[in-house]
Amino acid sequence: MRALHTAATGMMAQELNVQVISNNIANMRTTGYKRQRAEFQDLLYEHVRRIGTQTSDQGNILPVGVDLGSGVKTVGTPRIMTQGTLLATGRDLDVAIRGEGFFKIQMPDGTYAYTRDGSFEMDDQGRLVTAGGNLVQPGITIPNNASSITVNSQGQVSATVPGNTTPQVLGTLTLTRFVNKAGLQPVGDNLFTETVASGAPQDGQATVDGLGDIQQRNLEQSNVESVTEISDLIAAQRAYEMNAKVITATDQMLQTGTNMLRS
Template sequence: MIDALYIAASGLQGSQTQIDTLSNNLANMQTPGYKRSNVNFANVAMLTPAQVAQGAGAQGPGEGVEVLGSHAVFSEGALVQSGNPLDLAIQGQGFLEVLDAAGNHLYTRAGQLHVDSEGYLTTAQGNRLADGIQVPPDAKDLTIASDGKVSAVLGSDTQPTEIGQIQLATFASPDGLQSVGSNAYMATEASGDATLGRPQDSGFGSLQQGMIEQSNVDMVQSMTSLVLAQRAYQLNARVLQAADEILDTINNLRR
């Protein structure tokens, strides 16, 4: 009966983690470039005393659930036109590589760009593109081609001049990327190092100027999962309460 308390408690913790994750997904449904998160669970098993004495590796009765962590799902969201020439969406695989204030290399699919005070192309979160593309003060008619070439008409020129090249980054295991907030991710041992390449090259997506990628959160699926997680939480709470009442009854019988 004591085991029932621990099993129910692990179920409560797991359900709460699932509820928090799903709630965060739903809260970011309208956030451009947001990628929904999934929670990974594992069944906790134990060895019986006899199996421990024999050094056996077989697993015994279940001992509840354990939260292994969460990971982002990088399926592509719908692309919609924004009318802003500095908005940039990735169609297919790849991430924009950016640098944060500390010089760390981060990766994102949220391509709502702007030109900062020094002329560099920067994300809405204030991270400059790692390609270091600087737009001259007299530039106009900025164009970002699907292959990442950035051009603008400079000064009194009548023809555009290429001023930079945007590259994309891919990973062997993008599920291993670590979220650092604001739709940005950091490479880990699990994800592997970034592989850089030009858009439209083999294995890389293409860039779409004047478009944004919407969140990949499915409202119906997320709401359904949220209801199931809430029901699981309630059932585990009832198990916890029932186990407590049975233990109380047993204690009273001993008196």
Template sequence: MMRALWSAASGMIAQQTNVDTISNNIANVNTTGYKTEKTEFKSLLYQNLQARTTTANGANKPIPAQVGLGTRVASNTSMFTQGAMLASESDTAFAIDGEGFFAVRGADGNTYYTRNGNFTWSIGNDGVILTNSDGYPVLDSRGNMIRIPDGVAAEKVSVTSQGQFYYRNAQGNPVDMNQSIGLFQFNNPGGLEKLQDSLLRVTDASGNPMNEATTAGLDRSNVRQGYLEGSNVQVADEMVNLIIAQRAYELNSKAIQASDDMLSQANQLRR
């Protein structure tokens, strides 16, 4: 009965984490570039209730007698499926159609990655550069900041589907800026460490970033100017998952109550 108490308690703790994950998905249903997460579980240790032999000669039993000790959270896995393309009136709104990630340089000088392409032109000591909403510079395929040439208005800058920047001169002819927005892929994007503001950090599990412009064999992503990638959260699925998690939590709480009733009856046997 004590085993039942601890096993059911582990189930309640695991389902609470599951509810937390589902709640976070629903809260970010309108977050640009957000990727839904799924809680994975695994069983805990097993105890042997009987030896594996039943005779003095040591004959093996066909099935051992074991009992599990509950469950625990194994991981929260991000699902990097494509989100919906949402039209935007901003000329610096970019959506990735493919498996790539944008790269931005953080305040600490390190490079971070994101699917959130809600960028803007910012004026600073380095001129007019492309940044995210927090002011972090967006990097091109060579790891440099993306700058507008002097004397060129920001509204004249456009981007091709391959991420190449160009502007139109006074005659209306396109002029190549010799910069393209950096797009990077990972062998295991699920291994990226999630940070705030939709930023992701490289880990040993994710592998090193692969530059789409220089790495052979990669399926190149396309850049859609005037669009933002919405989250891939499916509200109907999340509501169903929330109901399932709530019912599992209730079942574990009933198991605790049943174990408590059994312990109470055992304590009353002397009376």
């Protein structure tokens, strides 16, 4: 019966929905993480009686039809790119973006990725890198004897070196924005790469053209809300159970029909 297949598509859809929700919950404490949501559409219909069909020689028109749907499909798991809460850490190399931009990161193969995770470190050469060792762009090197490292809201990195009382400007962190942030491709390690859907990257200075400003000694938290995720999880579980009951009911109907034929 058609209902078995239709209910099965519903169960598969809710299984994927639970996977998305579980990933959100797992990343509740991941710096700069952006939550996902599953989006669904109904499948094709069989038009047993088409709306608007003429039903008599006098020209009567069928006001409603008989349309049998074939279930549901997943069309996407877009990311919700809303701002996460800023958490003060007190650490000089922790920086957060308050606005639309992303930090630009150079990968080992020379390509670029983008992140909202500003928990930066220094490598053995004093270069500013991510926790995974990838270079933050543009390249900024901090002298090993530098102190009082500061990053202002425009992204300008300064430090005091021995022999100078005036802080020395070491470089400026730039930010990158995209026309469609939800079109970025997640690749793990809190990194995204550009796609055709995201549009080309637009590099610029913080506080200019809506890129946002930089907040030193802060990190952007995940935008996952526990209450929302738990309520969505319960709703997905109930939908899964109802689809399972449809399969059970359909099986009982088939069994009854089979027993009638045998008797």
